[in-house]
Amino acid sequence: MTRISVRGVAVASATVVTAVGAVAGVASGSEGKAAQTVDVAGATLLADVPSGAQAQTISDNFSHQASAQQASADAAAKKAAEEAARQKAAADAQAKADAEKAAAQAAQAAEEKRKADEAAANRSKARSAMAAVESSAPPVSVSPGSVQELAQQIIGNDTQFQCFSQIVKRESGWNYTATNASSGAYGLVQALPGSKMASAGADWRTNPATQIKWGLGYMNSRYGSPCGAWSFWQSHHWY
Template sequence: MLEGNRVSRISVRGFAVASATAVTTVGAVVGVASGSTAQPSNDAEATASDATLLADIPTGQQAQVQTASLTQQADVQAIAADASAKKDAEEAARKQAADDAIAKQKAAAKAEKDAKERKDAEAKASRSSTRDATSFSVQSSYSVAQIQAMARQMVPGGQFQCFSNIVNHESSWNYKAVNASSGAYGLFQALPASKYSSAGADWQSNPATQIKWGLNYMNGRYGSPCEAWTFWQANHWY
């Protein structure tokens, strides 16, 4: 039977060898995972060279040392594998997030383009279904119903009610209405009245010319008659 001190020394030395072997192994594993080509340290090689001492250890203890070494190596390799898997998962998640962001941007751009195309198509359809002021025959006088009928043919259907609301408040559809204090004139109470001339020279006698001017004004200043009506309701002028 071996002396207690000798067994203790050899056992410790054996575990040291096992540990050195495990460190060397995990170094190689981690190095491969990170792309490093560094060589094991001289200290690890020198310690590993003492493995011959295992021959002096009784068979039962050799098995224990070897089992401990293999277990430690397996644990270290598992840790390295987990770290590598975590790194791969994080990289995959970043790539997926970037792909998702690009896809959302493309979808938003397409939706915006489609909306613009629909709006342009609707505007074109509205223009094609309306009449110009010059297409109406000139009369010596016009009733409110006749003027409203003109407006219905000149103003896009979805905008007519807003358009009508403004005219009702400004002039009650009287194309010759005059504001005694300011001189504002016509269906839209333009000030000065000569503003109507941009739509036609016959603005004083032709309500269709005034309607053309009022529609152009609402579209140009507010975007549409309904937007103009929204502003009017908040401010009582437009």
């Protein structure tokens, strides 16, 4: 079977047309001009047109490419969905951990507050009980002279006792229940507040010996001795 060239047919046709045009031009008396030829060099051979099988192959190739692109898009979408799910799971886990931590901290704070409140209540009960004991204890029946003798026995040194005595005489007049109406200072040495003397004994309200021991310790720790305290008192009228 002979291949038929479209290009050949077109050239032949163009030659005929050109020849006829030339003859017609001469017959009409027109000037002789070079006839224009049709460029059909780019014409396609009929043999170059894809056959049915080739067209099917090309169509199949396009289908395969489209399928591959769709598969790639589906894979990318699946990967994105999996990453989003992973991030959401991680965020949910972190939120749960934070909530559990906050709950644990709140529980710990509540327990610490409960313990603190319980300790405060126990201290209050202890203070109330001590106050009840102290208030119920009757004052010791002693005369001022006997209190001074008691102080001299506790202090020992005559010189230090004389300094101690000078302060007590001016602060309370040797009255171990003396109370300052304006400040609330109490006892022989006018401790402010009087409850300070509880460090020397729970009976500080009613026992002059307890007050003497506390007063002697205070003077020694703050001024070095009762005489040191007396020297300060003379300059300031308090100690």
